[in-house]
Amino acid sequence: MTTKIIATIGPKTEAPEQLLAILEAGVDVVRVNFSHATYDQYKKITKVIKSFNRHHHERHVALMLDLQGPRIRVGVLPTEGLLFKEKEVYQFSYSRKAYQPGGVIPIDNADLYLDIEKDHPLFFGNGMIELLVKEVKNKIITAQVVIGGRLLSRKGINVPYTHIKKGGLTPKDIKDVKFGLREGMDYVALSFVQNDDDVIHLRNLLGAKSKVKIVSKIERALALKNIDKIIEASDIIMVARGDLGIEVPIEDLPIIQKNLVRHAHWQGKPAIIATQVMTSMIKNPHPTRAEVSDISNAVFDGADMVMLSDETAVGDYPVAAVKILRKVMNRSENYIYKSDLIS
DSSP: OOOEEEEEOOTTTOSHHHHHHHHHHTOOEEEEETTTOOHHHHHHHHHHHHHHHHHOTTOOOEEEEEOOOSOEEBOOOOTTOEEEOTTOEEEEEEOSSOOOTTSOEEESOTTHHHHOOTTOEEEETTTTEEEEEEEEETTEEEEEEEEOEEEOTTOEEEOTTOOOTTOSOOHHHHHHHHHHHHHOOSEEEEOSOOSHHHHHHHHHHHOTTOOOEEEEEEOOHHHHHTHHHHHHHOSEEEEEHHHHHHHSOGGGHHHHHHHHHHHHHHTTOOEEEESSSSGGGGTSSSOOHHHHHHHHHHHHHTOSEEEESHHHHTOSOHHHHHHHHHHHHHHHHHHHHHOOOOO
16 A cells, blocks of 8 residues: 655645656656636646646546635734733624724634534634534624634634534635546545535536546544445535534544544445644754654555645655655655564
């Protein structure tokens, strides 16, 4: 078994020479994140990959289009943000207008008030700030600060216990899928999957004859309750540890990772491990020892692919990150399959 490498393309790797460098270093799948990418960027990346594949018959680099999904964000706040202090009470409501001092904090989801309930938690800024809903009335969500911090504009909101009824594919996602079908893609990654209906909707959009494989990103706590049906409807699952690590207790995340890989393999489906694989290499030429152990443990868990995100999208050492990831995974695979204690 050879664990495959997925690399996310961004400002540091989208130029042809930089993209070719990471492909030569050992990338198997190129991920284009449509939370940020444009159609023009996608076309240019596709052109480079097709050229690479034509000249490297022994390899085939695949293309993954990663959909933005129904991400909920805070609206426009003052430049310095808002400092939340414990036990303070704030109100949130859908609005495209900027926040006014003392007023309601704008969010970009018009229907959240219909889905969220009293005592549901709200997490902001990668889980650093936590509030608890106290009341939902007149389309306004009132919540009290449990863990404070400084909230800045456009930060993501996580609602782990709230079922988003209009989740799944957004109008933007549908448009992006149709674009991907025209331009070519091997995988399409579905964000914030809640249940198998989300996957089935995407499958129907792709069409019965499509060979594009669906990657269901497991990043919502609610998805864990429906995981076997989600896996059955999907071609691959991704353990997206960023948002998932906000929505579940952090100490449970390693156990959940192992169980997700196991459940995927029970149904004969591959599993991807993603997020913060080698975050230190965004600014440093070498990973931490803990990151190396994390990669090795992903291989021991049976991960079929490991994904780099900011390491290759915006990091200063994208080629080195790919080479080190390949080196660590190869060594771990040799240990498992050959019982080779010494390299």
